[in-house]
Amino acid sequence: HLRLRYTSGVSTSPAFGLLAYMTTTIFAPILPAELDWQGDIPVARDYDDPYFSRQDGIAESRYVFLNGNRLPERFSTLSSGQLFVVGETGFGTGLNCLLAAQCFLQTAPPQAHLHLVSVEKHPLTLKDMRTALAHWPELASLANALLTEYPPATPGQHRLKLHPRISLTLLYGEAEQCWSLFQHPVDAWFLDGFAPACNPDMWQPALFAQMARLSQPGTTLATFTAAGFVRRGLQEAGFEMKKHKGFGHKRHMLIGEIHHATPDPTPTSAPSVIVVGAGLAGATTAHALAERGCNVTVLDADGIAQHASGNLAGVVYSTPSAHLTPQNRFYQQSYSHALRWLARQAFPRDETDGQLNGVLQHYVDDKQREKLTQAMETGAWPSALLIAQGQHTAELVGGGYLRPARWCQHLLDHDNIRIEQARVIAVHEGKPATATLDNGEDRQADAIVLCTAANTATLPGLQWLPLKLIRGQVSYCQATDASRLWQQAQCHGGYLTPALDDLHCVGATFDLHNESPVASEEDDQANLAQLERYLPRLWLELGGQQINIVDRRVAFRCQSLDFLPLCGPLPVATENPHRPATGLYLNLAHGSRGITGTPLCADLIADLICKHPLPVDQQLVDALAPDRFIVRKRKKQSGWTP
DSSP: OOOOOOBTTBOOOHHHHHHHHHOOOOOOOOOOOOEEEETTEEEETTTTEESSOTTTHHHHHIIIIIITTTHHHHHHTOOTTOEEEEEESOOTTSHHHHHHHHHHHHHSOTTOEEEEEEEESSOOOHHHHHHHHTTOGGGHHHHHHHHHHOOOSOSEEEEEEEETTEEEEEEESOHHHHHHTOOSOEEEEEOOOSOTTTOGGGSSHHHHHHHHHTEEEEEEEEESOOOHHHHHHHHHHTEEEEEEEOSTTOOEEEEEEEOOSOOOOOOOSOOEEEEEOOSHHHHHHHHHHHHTTOEEEEEOSSOTTOSGGGSSOEEEOOOOOSOOOHHHHHHHHHHHHHHHHHHHTTOSOSTTTEEOSOEEEEOOSHHHHHHHHHHHHTSSSOTTTEEEOSSSEEEETTOEEEOHHHHHHHHHOOTTEEEEOOOEEEEEOSSSEEEEETTSOEEEESEEEEOOGGGGGGSTTOTTOOEEEEEEEEEEEEOOTTGGGOOSEEESSSEEOOOBTTEEEEEOOOBSSOOOOSOOHHHHHHHHHHHHHHOHHHHHHTTGGGOOEEEEEEEEEEEETTSSOEEEEEEOOSSOTTSEEEEEEEEEOBTTOHHHHHHHHHHHHHHHHHTOOOSSOHHHHHHHOTTHHHHHHHHHHHTOOO
16 A cells, blocks of 8 residues: 655655556546436435435535534634635535535635535536525525536536635546545545435445545544444544434434644745746736735736737637547646636627637548547537537537737736736746846745746756747738628638637648748738638638738747646756756646636646645646656656556
8 A cells, every 4th residue: 555645736756656657547428417306306316315405405504514514613713814625525506515605704714715625426407506506595696606607517627716715626527536636635524425325336435535535633524424334434544433413303413533644734825926928828827826815926028928829819719529538638627617717707808809609610521520529429528518510510619719918918907916027037946936037136936937938948957848839820811891790710720710900810820840930921821721621601701812911920839749738846857857846837838729728727836836726636737747758758768668
């Protein structure tokens, strides 16, 4: 038995890289709950058990889970800035989480934070969730926040905001598997699933062991059941268990507490952070940190969104697949995460910023048609995210097109963010970390995040980064009477956007072997030829052979060798390359998906720095970690294979 210690949600142990590489976790499409409504009580068909007490759902939840964990008392004694984490083994209608959030707002000091983490194998549909929550008008404000951000039924973790000080992370999948990929300590547990007699698979030692692993001295639990095998299983996992008077007609319930090891100290003050780069990665990272109370300084020599983030328009899209690999799960999860960010920020503010009214993906060949059809038919991409539009097209629901520069400016307009035009020529690890400017000045902060795309590799000691530059040229075409009626962004071999400033973006070339920053007429013609080939009707509406190219723009996409971003602690190029550099982080290599991928990566970086629960599971943490290339290189050199 190998027991590893985790810090801040990410392992710094070389053994962990080996363990993660050897362990394969299979994710499957999520099947929504099937309900029978008995009056106003939802009952799960598969388990023949109601989601909450027929007697009084709110009263039972408060009695068992809030009072059983002494939450009103514990919330009231939190210090300013302190984080409290509640874990739950069955989300259901969300009643327990909403009541905990309500209690927190009523009793906790104004600067404390609550993070709710809950698992659900079969989430309710949005319609059923809305019906269930309508019965509790006293929870309307929090319930509306949940309904607004309620995620699609896709596997993995989903980060929601119920209140500026209350986050909810929903884990969709098997409880034991989901918790095995979660790493942050939990302060109180709601052990709430369908009754053990109805759903024995969930009340198992493997789940209890995961709960114990994630607990620290003083962590409590409460559950409505008093079944003997549950009590014994929790005791064997390390919890001290007691019977307690049950709610209503139930004679007993269980409460427990765990005592082992010494907990890591919980930070109560937000760190200071320097973000280098003011493009999409830098702006989202700065905003995520500022929302957590950090004082953020953004440094960029050229200003806001002046490089690859500076195109007139960018498309919010993804590449659906039925194969739920880490790469494809990141594409899926980052897409829905970006849509929640945009809705939360009320952006686009109007049509001059763009529109989120769906993106049409035209099949360019039979292979792509089959790939997207399988994604829909298997349920890997539910209809809330992807639907067929005839025989030749699919629609990415909720996607659209934006002005990237305006999005960046919108995000950076925050009281906790200060922007300076300055060039960083070196960074140094330490407590605090240091950024050296080209004028010789040193700037220090608790953490430094490099959001500088391929320029990162020009900094001393970072030439090893596995980055490649891909030149792209987009053509800005004058709108016509016909094209001004277009409403949706269209993807084919390239992309086409509705008009902004009476110009359509037609693009973009994809050239690994051209390093010239100068735009060319040849690339304009390549863009138009691709449009004519895949969307001939729209090519004609734009003017056909008479299309008027008003302007064009060249930028360089930064991409990693495995097409995923580099997001996480910067590894140290020493004898122990798994050790992260103290205070230094990377968020870069977003390729052509910057608008879509950066919000999720920004939350990951912010939670790592602030030591909050992470928005992605450990499998995706590893898939995005910058040291993954070092791990693979060493495995290749050693000849080891799994």
